[in-house]
Amino acid sequence: MSDLGELYQQVILDHNRNPRNFKQLESANRRAEGNNPLCGDRIQLYVQVEGGTISDIGFQMPQGSGCAISKASASLMTEAVKGKPAQDAETLFAAFRDMLAGGAIAPGKLAAFSGVRAFPSRIKCANLAWHALHAALQNSAAPVTTESAKDF
Amino acid sequence: MLDTRRIRPDFPILAQQENGHRLVYLDNAATSQKPRKVIDAIVHYYSFHNANVHRGAYALAVAATDAYEAARTAVARYVNAWAREGVVFTRGTTESINLVAGSWGRANVRRGDSVVVTAMDHHSNIVPWQILCQEKGATVRMVEITEDGRIDLSDFGRALEAKPKIVAFPYVSNSLGTVNPAAQLSKLAHAAGAVTVVDGAQSSPHLRVDVQAIDCDFYALSGHKMLAPMGSGALIAKPALLEAMPPYHGGGEMIERVWDDHSTWNKIPHKFEGGTPNVEAAVGLGAAITYLEQLGLDKVAAHEQELARLAIERLSQIEGITIYGPRDHRAGVVPFTYGDIHPHDLATILDRDGVCIRAGHHCTQPLMRRLGVAATARASFYIYNDVDDIDALVTAVRKAGELFGVPA
Numbered sequence: 001m002s003d004l005g006e007l008y009q010q011v012i013l014d015h016n017r018n019p020r021n022f023k024q025l026e027s028a029n030r031r032a033e034g035n036n037p038l039c040g041d042r043i044q045l046y047v048q049v050e051g052g053t054i055s056d057i058g059f060q061m062p063q064g065s066g067c068a069i070s071k072a073s074a075s076l077m078t079e080a081v082k083g084k085p086a087q088d089a090e091t092l093f094a095a096f097r098d099m100l101a102g103g104a105i106a107p108g109k110l111a112a113f114s115g116v117r118a119f120p121s122r123i124k125c126a127n128l129a130w131h132a133l134h135a136a137l138q139n140s141a142a143p144v145t146t147e148s149a150k151d152f
Numbered sequence: 153m154l155d156t157r158r159i160r161p162d163f164p165i166l167a168q169q170e171n172g173h174r175l176v177y178l179d180n181a182a183t184s185q186k187p188r189k190v191i192d193a194i195v196h197y198y199s200f201h202n203a204n205v206h207r208g209a210y211a212l213a214v215a216a217t218d219a220y221e222a223a224r225t226a227v228a229r230y231v232n233a234w235a236r237e238g239v240v241f242t243r244g245t246t247e248s249i250n251l252v253a254g255s256w257g258r259a260n261v262r263r264g265d266s267v268v269v270t271a272m273d274h275h276s277n278i279v280p281w282q283i284l285c286q287e288k289g290a291t292v293r294m295v296e297i298t299e300d301g302r303i304d305l306s307d308f309g310r311a312l313e314a315k316p317k318i319v320a321f322p323y324v325s326n327s328l329g330t331v332n333p334a335a336q337l338s339k340l341a342h343a344a345g346a347v348t349v350v351d352g353a354q355s356s357p358h359l360r361v362d363v364q365a366i367d368c369d370f371y372a373l374s375g376h377k378m379l380a381p382m383g384s385g386a387l388i389a390k391p392a393l394l395e396a397m398p399p400y401h402g403g404g405e406m407i408e409r410v411w412d413d414h415s416t417w418n419k420i421p422h423k424f425e426g427g428t429p430n431v432e433a434a435v436g437l438g439a440a441i442t443y444l445e446q447l448g449l450d451k452v453a454a455h456e457q458e459l460a461r462l463a464i465e466r467l468s469q470i471e472g473i474t475i476y477g478p479r480d481h482r483a484g485v486v487p488f489t490y491g492d493i494h495p496h497d498l499a500t501i502l503d504r505d506g507v508c509i510r511a512g513h514h515c516t517q518p519l520m521r522r523l524g525v526a527a528t529a530r531a532s533f534y535i536y537n538d539v540d541d542i543d544a545l546v547t548a549v550r551k552a553g554e555l556f557g558v559p560a
Contacts, residue, residue, distance in 0.1 A: 004504050008497075008555055017557075040513050040526050041496075064526035067494035068556070119500060 006115030007122070008068065011076070016068040021078035023058040033143040034132035036124055041070045045132040053085050059129065069113075069122050074129035076109050086137050093130045100126055154447065154455040156538040162187040162443075163536055173506025176544045181326050181354060181485050181532035182510055183376045186436075190379055193439035194432045205431055206405060206422070220431045223438030224421075230441045231352075231371060232362040233388045240394070240421040241434050244385030245353040246276040248372030249320070251387055251424060252349055253280035255397045256370075257318065263289035266316040268346070270295045270303050271522055272325040275515040277351040281320060290317075297522060301328040301477040308337065312344035319346040323355035323366075327516040327530070328477035329460065329485030331359070334366045342367070347393070353377060357534070358456055358483050360449040363388055375433060379440035384433030387424070394420040401426035452535055456484025459533040459542060466546045472558050473549070476528060484533035487514075490549060491558035495529040498552050505548040507541075 025046035034043040042065040048056040057078045061071060077096075081089040092110070099106040100123050105114050116126045131144045160166050163185045166175055177185060203213040205220045228236040242248045257280075261267065267281045271294050278292070285292050293316065296307040303321065312319070319341035323334045334355075338348045347369040355361055357378035363371045370393070375384030399406055399417055403426035408416040417423045444452065463486045467473050472491035490498060495511035502509055510530045513520045520526065531545055552558075 004501060004555065007500070013556065038512070040520075042526075062526065064494070067496040069497070122496075122500060125496070 003115070003118050007119055009112045009115060011109055011112045012068060012072040015072035015075040019059075019071055019075040021058045021075065021082065022060065024060055025056055025058040027056070028058070030136040030139060032132040032136035034128045034135075035143055035145045036070070036128055037145060038124075041066055041125060041128055043070070043074055043129055043132050045074075045129065045136050047133065047136045049086055049137070052087070054081050054083065054089060057082050057133075059132075067122075067125050069116060069125040070128050073113060073126045076112070077129045077133060080108060080110060081133065089133060089137065093134055096130055097127060153458055153538075154451055154535055156536055159447075160536050160538075162189065164188060164191070166536060170506035170508065171504050174540075174544070176505075176507040176541045178531040178533065178537065178541060178545060179508050179510045180357075180534040180537075181377070181514075181530065183382065184357060184379050184534050185536065186381070187379055187440075187443055189443050190381070190436045190439045194381065194436050197432055197435045202431075204428055216431060219435050219438075220429065223434035226438040226441045227373075227386050227388070230361070230445070231356070231373070231388055232364050234364060235391050237420050238389050238391045238394060240387040240389070240424040241429055242372075242385045242387050243383050243430070244374035244376065245274075245351060245372040246280075246374075248370075248385060248387035249277055249349065249351065250280045251400045252318075252370045252372075252389075253284045255400045255424070256347065256393065257281075257284040258287070259398055261285070261288045261290050261317045265290040266293045266311075266314045267291070268293045268295060268308075268311045268316045268319040268321075268341075270308075270321045271297045271518050272301070272303065272328055272330065272516065273320065273322055273518075274326055274351060274353065275517070276353075277320050277322060277349070278518065281318070294518060295321075297519070300479065301325070301330050302481075303330075303332055303337070308340065312340060312346070315344055316341075316346045318349060319344075320349040320351065322351040322353070323361070324358065324483045324485075325477070325516075325519075326354045326485065327487060327514040327519050327528070329482040329487070329532075330478050331355075331481045331483055334368065338366055338368045354483065354485070357444075357452075358449075359453050369393055375437040375440065378437075379443055380437035381433045383430050384437040386437075391420060394424070397424075399426070400424050403427045405429075447535060453483075455535060456533045456537075457482070459537055459539075460484045460486050462539065463531060463533075463542050463545065466542060467549065470546070470549060470553065472553065476523060485530065486532070487528040487530045489525060489528055490553065491556070493552055493556045493558060495527040497556070498529045498549070501552040501555060502545070502548040505544060505551070507544050507548045509545070 028046035030047040044060045095106045201215045203216040205217040296304045349370045350368040352373040356373040371388040376382040406426035476487040499511035
């Protein structure tokens with residue numbers, strides 16, 4: 001049970017049950033959609049960027065289409081990047097991805113996802129929202145899918 | 153029930169552990185494990201009989217051809233085929249259905265025609281028909297299911313009013329476990345002038361199948377779900393239909409004479425077996441059929457139905473569990489959800505206790521939309537599963553509930 005406890009840490013279970021910034025952002029000037037076709041995870045991400053800073057961010061997952069890992073990851077991501085320069089968000093994404101690939105522990109609450117490393121089949125779930133954020137910040141219109149990004 | 157204490161030692165993989173626990177393999181609707189006799193048959197084939205089939209003038213090639221054709225005879229016997237010439241070896245159900253769509257379908261479906269499928273079909277019995285209909289300007293008509301997970305017979309009747317060219321349906325649903333009244337559906341479809349295509353991927357491993365009693369026109373099966381190697385499978389068809397159909401793949405073996413600008417075709421079933429076939433897969437399939445016949449398909453079906461009944465009974469006692477599919481007429485497939493725990497999280501948690509289940513849409517997205525879920529968890533049983541496996545499943549599901557704080 002210990003490695004399951006590492007995976008489903010209290011902060012992850014909490015954000016799964018009560019996701020933050022779980023909203024559609026009408027005013028968003030950047031949007032992206034993320035899909036994991038293998039397991040059906042889907043995320044709609046809304047980002048408001050003003051003067052290079054993420055002034056607001058929200059996400060939605062159609063009913064039942066997000067597992068605990070993907071939903072908590074999206075929720076914690078929105079908390080981590082809200083109010084930060086877009087550049088910093090990209091740096092956090094790099095740190096997060098590095099952690100999941102076996103590198104150093106990511107800063108702050110993102111460290112809660114270090115337990116995912118022991119579950120290779122779930123790494124894509126944790127990365128999904130971040131890839132969507134990256135696409136939104138790049139203003140890429142094409143939906144991101146876990147099957148197209150090489151480094152998912 | 154079957155004596156699993158005698159069966160389990162036949163399966164080498166069941167001796168190993170999954171995450172430090174007894175391997176509780178409950179993803180049999182995805183693929184089955186393989187008994188030693190099937191593994192040995194493949195090794196024996198390569199050790200003693202390997203040569204290319206249907207062409208060598210030497211004894212070894214004759215032995216290889218005999219082994220391959222003996223497997224065809226076994227498949228024909230197993231499903232009570234119309235004739236052994238009506239058994240075409242394929243890579244599995246998907247290729248079998250694509251063969252029918254690509255050959256019979258392309259020759260017979262025209263603009264304005266319709267092809268009927270059901271909302272419980274696997275993507276492999278939907279997408280080939282969509283591709284065909286898009287090419288021909290024809291329409292795919294999807295028949296609805298009832299609340300309790302059966303084919304809606306009134307909607308089926310309405311779909312037949314358009315005089316479809318093809319009616320395709322699964323004998324057993326991989327997502328719900330529903331055993332459909334295949335003979336009745338086929339009779340209704342024939343009365344409307346259609347040919348019938350039965351997806352037998354989930355019935356062939358688990359039931360006594362009699363294609364002549366069903367009176368379908370085409371029946372597709374996969375070997376890997378019935379103890380045989382991946383890449384083994386067959387299309388079983390009425391020989392007269394195969395005779396009239398154009399070839400599917402061009403190449404060696406499927407021809408009679410090749411001229412500079414045209415060719416004539418080999419007899420059935422070879423007309424549909426272009427290229428060197430997967431002989432080891434066919435040989436393995438033959439060995440799997442022998443193994444299943446020795447157990448007795450009626451006993452196999454009864455064993456799985458009893459396990460499913462028990463699993464449904466035990467899981468239903470857990471508050472928050474929803475079981476999908478009909479109450480009766482169901483095979484050894486138990487789809488469920490548990491409170492608001494996502495099925496992928498369930499599958500990860502169960503795996504830590506050595507319990508392998510499938511989580512996801514099970515290649516049935518139209519069905520998932522109708523059930524109003526993005527995914528389900530699915531436990532599916534086979535001949536080596538026993539009551540201990542159900543205990544492990546139920547215990548692990550309860551653990552998941554505790555971890556996620558689902559109200560007990």
